[in-house]
Amino acid sequence: MSLSNGRQYLAIPGPSVVPDRVLNAMHRASPNIYEGELVEMMPGLITGLKSIARTRHHCAIYISNGHGAWEAALANVISDGDRVLVLATGRFALGWSEVATRMGAVCEIIDHGRQAPVNMGKLAAALAADPDHRIKAVMAVQTDTSTSVRNDVAAMRATLDAAGHPALLMIDCIASLACDDFHMDDWGVDVMVAACQKGLMVPPGLGFVFFNDRADRVRETAGRVTHYWDWRPRGSADELWQYFDGTAPTHHLYGLRESLAMIDEEGLDNVLSRHATLSRMIWAAFDVWGQGGPMQLNISDPALRSHAVTAARLGAPHGKALRDWVTANTGVTLGIGLGMIEPGDPLATGYFRIGHMGHVNAHMVLGVLASIDAGLKSMDIPHGRGALDAAAEICAEAVRKR
């Protein structure tokens, strides 16, 4: 007997669940790439993406994953020897900095560890220590997917402005776009990178770089703008079509059109508050579990937690064992601990993550929580009782208040 047969839920922080509507939109014969619908729908895709990023500026579409979008963004603004300030709050800003280093940048890293957000005092001090403005860009991640911390991007801009420092502010929203609130223009973000397989609900394959005119002026003299990554032709809906540099990602574009339509129908604000409420349901369950055992959320302050992903510590080797139990017995796949290495636990088996980004609703989250609860019971891992009750209360209360 297996209790895992039935519809599977890949509850990891990307790729996320792909809606049937998106899959069906992609299920078609190869479209005409010279004229007609595919060509005509490009301006609408760019408009839709820009409205989710809340920007009037530019959006370039690439055939790539998030790592490609990282490289694309850097290729347009980084020259050999440029100094870059990296505000690391987990694996992902560090990963982005590794790309920058390979591209000739000199990275100065402020590492905030794995349980804290970007500290504005430290940022201010680093900027003050750079009176000659040798730092060309400040790079950070809005939601770091390994730690599930959510950073205050507006405060980063305020800190740069208060210091009178001209560095570009570059933000990775790969995990957070359409999950956590983000305002590119109001928050003064110059470059933002995203990808399609998380909050945007499309199979992996499209990377996005949003950039403003200030960043585009840096692009003017940047020393590493390569043919493929150049954002100029890709930022123009008319040109993009001819400049995909090879074959366009035909089916992904249809999938993206459908996902943007779904977000538009629900309304971005409703999408964001759905993510916020689902997150609070998850946190409520973890609070109860933690009252009677070792389960702990990685980020203790709810105001600093992402609404897209949750990282939790159960202690080695129980985190991995719980994941394995849930996968084998419930049809839910949880995310692995990423980069959360501890003494005696080189594989981060003490941690696991839940992806709750994109096409996720209350019954899916309740199902994940119930699966974890069953695993804790089955494996005799001590835990507080009543976690599902607590999650259901949050759900009920959110509906009452609506």
Ligand SMILES: *Cc1c(COP(=O)(O)O)cnc(C)c1O
């Ligand atoms: C997923 C993710 C990435 C990497 O994206 P890939 O498509 O796996 O290359 C980068 N940054 C963040 C914050 C992510 O969540």
